[in-house]
Amino acid sequence: MKLFVVELRRFASRRSNQVLVLVAIGFMLLSLSGLTMSSHSPTAEEVSTAETQARESREELAGEYDECAVQSSDPARDCGHLTSGYEIDASQFLPGVVVFSEDAADQLSFLFVVFAFCGLLTAGSFIGAEWTSGGMTNLLLWQPRRGKVFAAKTGAAVSMVSVVTWGYTLVHLGALWAISATRGLVGDLTPTWWAATFDLAGRLFLVVVLATVLGVAFAMIGRRTVTGIAVVIAYLILVEYGGQLMSLVIGASIDDLILSTYLVAWINDGLDTMRPDYTVVETTPGWLGGLVLIVVTAVVTAVAAVRFQRQDAN
Amino acid sequence: MSVTHVDTTPPSPVIEITGLRKRYRSIRRPGTTALDGLDMVVHRGQIHGFLGPNGSGKTTTLRILLGLAAADHGRMRVFGRPVPQCLPELSDRIGAVVESPRFFGSFTARLTLSLLAGTIGLPDVRVEEVLTAVGLRDRADEPVKGYSLGMRQRLAVASALLKDPDLLILDEPTNGMDPAGIREMREMMRGLAADGMTLLVSSHLLSEVEQLCDTMTIVSRGRRVTHGRVADIVAAHTSDSVTVTLADAAEGARAAEVLRRAGLAISGRAERVEVSGAESPAAVTRLLSDKGIHLSGLTRQAADLETVFLRLTGTAPVDGRYPQIDHSLLPPAARSTPDERELTVTVSEGAES
Incomplete structure (x- = not known):
């Protein structure tokens, strides 16, 4: 516990982390100021027009669904994507108006994706700088149990990133609600909305945690701050981008082999993907996406822990 | 008539190293033998000098002793207990500075020491004590990146003293220090030894070692060349x-x-x-x-330690030619054999008494 508290202090004392938090606060102030200035309370006429447009869109999509269903032997499979049209409501037709019930999920997703990236970066920097500055060697003279050191540093990085992520997000969404209440629309915050929002936040938070753990693990393996970022960039170029190009050449889908499939499946609680012949829809369930992400992170972390345990500290 | 019995048994060893071997392997280059059956004993209350030419295995020995690197073969005991196995239980009793002092540049000296102290729950007052002891108290709130080498060295020594250890291991403790700092360090080490602390000091400042150390071990190419009391070794070569x-x-x-x-x-x-x-x-x-x-x-014609060292390690320049690294004298093979595969490093329990 003492070591964990020390690592929390060490993480919080790092200037780069403090600067990052200040930059994030600056970004929040700027973005919220922009939203405040660009939003306005809709007039009754704007609301009426939006409701009309929403109703027309719903009717149009319903017609498309009916047409599709007549021609299909399995409407649920072939026409399912058209059912999303029924979620259309008037708030989507109010340009220049902040609608909390509509915008919160997008803001939440954006913030958590940014924090996942920051988690990877700051955790990598936290560990990499310890190696390059000699701090790790100094620490091991005080605490020779390397497993304990690894756990304390990982725990501290995850804890601090989590606190900042939730703290920032709650303040940001609170401010968004205040803007929507005063210069926009709050919208319908139904129990379904709250459940869906909490579900999304939970899924995104797991991504933030896993990214932070990966940042620690990669930096432990490479003993450099940039290792995590370098691995992610190399993976994106070689596997995600290169793999997609290769799949076009060989005419076979590689969706099952790339992490982005499982990442999106986890965040969206399921992902429908089509084979190259566009005939069969494959569904990757959300739980499988999460499981794959957790297993990959666990394997990388285990490799890092074993290397840290066995290799000489320089 | 009373009879006074004088205990002539030597003080119990704090460090015992036997047959220590370490080879650095590389895929691209031939491996390097850093330690080739090194033996060393340091007794309680001594200031023990650990000398050798560059690349002779001094720092590797200290790193292995402190659990930062793993040995291939050999036995080590500290306070009578095998290390690295028992190192977690012994680490509170061992203070160390290994290699050149390196710290996180944007942290202050006070924060650096406070974080280290926190790992074992030492109070901040202890941080102030060691900062004062090494002369850094008034500069303790400056970022370490602005420190000179000598100031960093003082900070490193402060970190080693923080635990008030029973065994202090110092690798080139006066490196980069000014003459006053060197003298302060020497006096501090003497004072610590007088208080019962055991010190293992690796240094290239032979005059310092000669003034400071009670005993010493000289190594060359990973093997022990000689060991014993400094005065005896110098006298033997005079x-x-x-x-x-x-x-x-x-x-x-x-x-x-x-x-x-x-x-x-x-x-x-x-x-x-x-x-x-x-x-x-x-x-x-x-x-x-x-x-x-x-x-x-x-x-x-009295020999000094420098002369003895150069003679024993074969590193004295001859006819204007200077011996290259790893061309120092290769002492006879150590007593222990490669078959001794058990690795045990001990700091002896008896040293507590």
Whole structure:
């Protein structure tokens, strides 16, 4: 516990982390100021027009669904994507108006994706700088149990990133609600909305945690701050981008082999993907996406822990 | 009549290293043998010098002893207990500075020490004590990146003292320090040893070692060359020769003849003659003055630690050529054999008593 508290202090004392938090606060102030200035309370006429447009869109999509269903032997499979049209409501037709019930999920997703990236970066920097500055060697003279050191540093990085992520997000969404209440629309915050929002936040938070753990693990393996970022960039170029190009050449889908499939499946609680012949829809369930992400992170972390345990500290 | 029994048993060893071997392997380059069966013993309350040419395995030994690197073979005990197995239980009793001092640049000295102290729950007052002891108290709130090498060295020593350890291991503790700092460090180490602390000091400042250390181990190419009391080792390599300087250079040939007839070995020419084999310097003086040859000087050829070190490690320049790294003297193979595969490092429990 003492070591964990020390690592929390060490993480919080790092200037780069403090600067990052200040930059994030600056970004929040700027973005919220922009939203405040660009939003306005809709007039009754704007609301009426939006409701009309929403109703027309719903009717149009319903017609498309009916047409599709007549021609299909399995409407649920072939026409399912058209059912999303029924979620259309008037708030989507109010340009220049902040609608909390509509915008919160997008803001939440954006913030958590940014924090996942920051988690990877700051955790990598936290560990990499310890190696390059000699701090790790100094620490091991005080605490020779390397497993304990690894756990304390990982725990501290995850804890601090989590606190900042939730703290920032709650303040940001609170401010968004205040803007929507005063210069926009709050919208319908139904129990379904709250459940869906909490579900999304939970899924995104797991991504933030896993990214932070990966940042620690990669930096432990490479003993450099940039290792995590370098691995992610190399993976994106070689596997995600290169793999997609290769799949076009060989005419076979590689969706099952790339992490982005499982990442999106986890965040969206399921992902429908089509084979190259566009005939069969494959569904990757959300739980499988999460499981794959957790297993990959666990394997990388285990490799890092074993290397840290066995290799000489320089 | 009372009888006083004097305990003549040597103090219990704090560090015992036997047959330590370490080879650094590389895929791209041939491997390097850093330690080749090294033996070393450090007893309680001693200041033990650990000397050797660059690349002779000193730092590797200290790193293995402290659990930062793994040995291939050998046994180590600290306070009587095997290490690295028991290192977690012993780490609170061992303070160490290994290699050049490196710290996180944007942290202050106070924060750096406070974080280390926090790992074992030491109070902040202890941080202030060691900052004062190493002379950094007034600069403790500056980022370490602005520190000179000597100041970083002081900070490193402060971090090693923080635990108030029973065993202090210092690798080049005065590196980069100014003369006053070196003197302060020497006096501090003496004081710590006087209080019962055991110190293992690796240094290239041989004059410092000669002044400071009770015992020493000299290593070359991963093997022990010699060990024992500093004074004994130096004395063992001090010859009985004297250098005679004549008042009149023209008397050189006659003086040489007188000394040779007396059965003494001589070398040198003109007014400076080196004489060995004499019973004492006074005997040489008497011999020459009896023949009316007057001296202007007579110097005993006492070896210093530097001379002994260069001779024992084979690193003295010869004919203007300087020995290269890893070309120092290769001592005879250590006693332990490669079959001793058990690795045990001990800091002896008896040292507590």
